[in-house]
Amino acid sequence: MRMSYRCILIESRERVALITLNRPEALNALSDELMDELGTAIAEFDGDDGIGCLVITGSDKAFAAGADIKELQAQNFFDVFRRDFPSAAGWSAARRARKPIIAAVAGYALGGGCELAMACDLIIAADTARFGQPEITIGTMPGAGGTQRLARAVGKSKAMELCLTGRLMDAAEAERAGLVSRVVPAAELLAEAQQTAATIASHSLPITMMIKEAVNEAFETGLREGLQLERRLFQSTFATEDHKEGMAAFVAKRAPKFKHR
Ligand code: HXC
Numbered sequence: 001m002r003m004s005y006r007c008i009l010i011e012s013r014e015r016v017a018l019i020t021l022n023r024p025e026a027l028n029a030l031s032d033e034l035m036d037e038l039g040t041a042i043a044e045f046d047g048d049d050g051i052g053c054l055v056i057t058g059s060d061k062a063f064a065a066g067a068d069i070k071e072l073q074a075q076n077f078f079d080v081f082r083r084d085f086p087s088a089a090g091w092s093a094a095r096r097a098r099k100p101i102i103a104a105v106a107g108y109a110l111g112g113g114c115e116l117a118m119a120c121d122l123i124i125a126a127d128t129a130r131f132g133q134p135e136i137t138i139g140t141m142p143g144a145g146g147t148q149r150l151a152r153a154v155g156k157s158k159a160m161e162l163c164l165t166g167r168l169m170d171a172a173e174a175e176r177a178g179l180v181s182r183v184v185p186a187a188e189l190l191a192e193a194q195q196t197a198a199t200i201a202s203h204s205l206p207i208t209m210m211i212k213e214a215v216n217e218a219f220e221t222g223l224r225e226g227l228q229l230e231r232r233l234f235q236s237t238f239a240t241e242d243h244k245e246g247m248a249a250f251v252a253k254r255a256p257k258f259k260h261r
Helices: 032-046 077-082 089-096 112-119 134-138 146-154 156-165 171-177 186-201 205-217 223-237 241-251
Strands: 008-013 016-021 053-057 062-064 101-105 108-110 122-126 130-132 182-184
Touching (some): 016 032, 016 186, 032 053, 032 089, 062 112, 101 186, 112 130, 112 146, 122 186, 134 156, 146 156, 205 223, 205 241
Parallel strands (some): 053 101, 062 108, 122 182
Antiparallel strands (some): 008 016
């Protein structure tokens, strides 16, 4: 496990990993270096048997204010086309991870920051959170899923409006629109996210992974294929020891002791 990073902080408690974006001088702008480190940390925690759920957070002021504009400023079309930016591992790490990832968002989650939060499996927001895709105001557009994931999360009209005007949405609006699972007071954000992560990590890991895969499939495929995958995964749970343990424990009125957590 790599322990020293420059742009993120990592820690783990029990079965929950916490990754904190840590470039306060740039409101956690997502530089190439930060995204490389994030990709490495996510992959390592995802492969760590002692971890059942990950939380990604930022600071009180910003989850992340977007891709690093100072890095992007110097680049031309062929620079970004040649390296297929932002296809680098960090940008797809949350999507590729098999274990659930919670984005705990306070302050600004803008541009690539909003896209990173949406690439996670669920978003818990502080009442100070502000989401937006303001790329239009600096002469570009969302490039890491903003037009696609935001449209699926909040519907066409609101996604269009946010992407076309650059308007920011506060936490209450984001909750009404279905972008975030819930809003909590800022002072309680991390504890709430870690508690939710601990609950997730207390369940059967193989079945947790199947559920993550099935729900994500809802955003990638049609209803018929999604229902088919869900049914097959549901049937597969019957092949696991944790299924037998979970049902036996319920019938015996005791707490389950899952083998694979
Ligand atoms: C680089 C950034 C940055 C960013 C803020 N900073 N956002 N640096 N990239 N995205 C830096 C500022 O330059 C400044 O550095 C310091 O962080 C504090 O920011 P301020 O602007 O002084 O803070 P404030 O007045 O509170 O305004 C906060 C803000 C504003 C509203 C969030 O910083 C802002 O509009 N940021 C850009 C948001 C944005 O357009 N994001 C989309 C980026 S494009 P100094 O050195 O001056 O103190 C994108 C494309 C994704 O994400 C495509 C796929 C990856």
